[in-house]
Amino acid sequence: MVSYLLRRILATIPVMLFVAVFIFLLLRLTPGDPATIIAGDFANETQVAEIREKLGLDEPMVTQFFVWIGNMVQGDFGESFFYKKQVSDLIASRIEPTLSLSLLTIVLTVTIAVPMGTLAAYKQGSWLDRGIMGFSVLGFSLPVFVIGYALIYLFSIKLGWLPVQGYQRISDGVGGWLLRLLLPSLALAVIFVAFIARMTRTSVLEVLGEDYIRTARAKGQTETRVLLRHALRNAAVPIVTVIGLAFAILIGGVVVTESVFTLPGLGLLTVEAVLARDFPTIQAVILLFSFIYVLINLMIDVSYTLLDPRIRY
């Protein structure tokens, strides 16, 4: 197991390196020059050139790449071209809203989707099954921003129960933190509930047809116990895989939700950095997202050994 973990961790190095090269080249080859953006509308070519030199953008691309990688290896993610703050500080200040939103969304998703999917499988063919699957199709079909605006209209504008936008740090009060995250989490959760409920239904249905389920029932176990202890547990591997991937997608994919609800997280930071061509920030954030993705995949693989004793590495 330890050697497996070490191998997997070592395997992340070439993956991260590939991502680093890819994002570096992508940014340099995309139109747009941070120096002209910083210089502003009235700047002449000399002033732009001065800024380009200050930022090191006048160096050959290969030199720029190795300087960046060299600094990264030493833990220096560089300084934002615009904010004149260390990128690591910027990310640190923005990670809480994104993690909070992702965690709350996953908690809501799992709490709602797994029972829904299990029930749908248990009541296969019933009106409940059809209703849940109908919701699932609807959830897939609606874009997050449409759900977001609809929720805002209802809960914020019409009923006045929840704030329209903004974020409150958890250190400033759990209530305010939760209150401001409820709408964005709900908006995001709809699509994941739809997906995971469907996945859960399929997995549980498959297991419910197995011999050991019939045996459990024959031994006189209650249906709740059959469902929870025998069916759901054996159906857990694909469900956990999907939940893990959903969490990884959430962290890197909350851009629209953070924009709609003005949550100052990594998604919003990425949008601003891309629009401003803030290379150091974009590079660091994308690398971070990739790292989280790789890490979550590793955690999912490790979790298999806990869920299914037959799996060994």
Add this chain to the structure above:
Amino acid sequence: MLHFVRRRFLAGAVSALVLGLGFQTVAGSAHAETTLRAVPHSGLKILDPIWTTAYISRNHGYMVYDTLFALDADGNVQPQMVDTVTTSDDGLTVTMTLRDGLSWHDGAPVTATDCVASINRWGSKDAMGQKMMSFVDTLEATDDKTITFKLNAPTGLVTLALAKPSSNVPFMMPERVAMTPSSEQISEFIGSGPFVFNDAEWEPGAKVVYEKFDAYVPRSEPASALAGGKIAKVDRVEWIPIRDHQQAVNALKAGEIDYIESAPHDLLPLLTGDENIDLVDINSAGNQYTFRFNILHPPFDDPKMRQALLYAFNQEDFLQAVIGDPDYYQTCKAMFGCGMPFETVAHMDGLLDSNFAKARELIAESGYDGTPIVLMHSTDLQVLTNLAPVAKDLMEAVGLNVDMQSMDWQTLVARRSKQDKPEDGGWNAFLTSWTAGDLFNPVAMAFLNSSCETALFGWPCDDQIEKLRDDFARATSPDDQMKIVEAVQARFVEYPTHIHLGQWKAPTAVRSNVSGVLDTGAAVFWNIAKE
């Protein structure tokens, strides 16, 4: 059953605790009556208003820094940090004395030495500042409160330039800060303005916090545009950029914010019917749409082709396509803006009326061979997006072959600085917008600068326009300046550097408990009270 009851009790208790805490937090924030929450027109990225010309950095500058002079509501130059200003009989010495009680946010007194360093830094960066400095032989602090300009020729430009209302505004900074080369950003944000920048609470891209500067000594005159007493009437101002216009409007309607600097025109119907919201004007002079030529390459290297578009275009089509509501736009043939000090329509007869026959005649005379004209179209800024399609339509109506290339604004910004041929990644034309404060006279108007290589992108090159701009800088009486302005317009018709496409404005939306918003041309927050 007992389990069920216990569970329900626990769930209820948790809900009550969570919601209680939450509502307490929201209610708590509502009690902060002297905090004004504003949605600026964009996120603040750069804190040095001399290093960049971005309007959001200029507005930040007005919060933190003060100016020696300022324009009042009538467009007249008024002293601001300055107490008295005198000019010698020969017009070659200008002496300014600072008023009493001025201090920096760290408590140190403002001195003439600080101001001299600040003027030098601004003068090395800003186009109008550079022009002013070309008249200056020496600039010295002759004592703690006295600034002395020794000029090489009489000019009315010194106080006019120091009262420049828009980017780059000559903000005063402590000497140690102002000694930073203008090619580098400052790293300390100490000013002497009515608000103090709270660096610790700054969340880049998410929130900017300013606190009232208690030691600020405002002028005794009432506030008038950017001049007069700058009295901070709220304890704290928070800028919260909300990218999504609809969400900004929702937040204003819900009372979560108090002020939207630039309310989007298409959402105004949602605001006008709300009794809790007022629409006010902070920029009655407005903004001007502009079509910019690249004069380096055919076909716009030929003045006849540029004149053809002066005849082919009409302002109404552009303004209708973008703004739509006539309450928020006006056609204006005056180059230097309607309602501005140098408004005149001299020599503009027959232009900008979509006279297609005349335009075709000029195009034929120029020998245009049908080469595609690369028109850059920015797609991500709502107030610009619809301009290029209208231009394309009008250009095609007079027989031009237009290659409209769509891109985001920042790509356009990068590309417009390229002098390459259009087919090699350069360009022929694009459209943008300026605030009236940036184009109110021939020296300030950056697109009129016709100094060839050192001119702004588009690089017009004309000795006559440059001479007229110099003459304007030397003129000391308003009558003389007006005559020069008319001469500039006459030359502009012969040698168009750009085309002005009308004025527009966007209202500022505030909660009805907010009062005292000033019409300044920039979003400033002194004089604003919140009940």
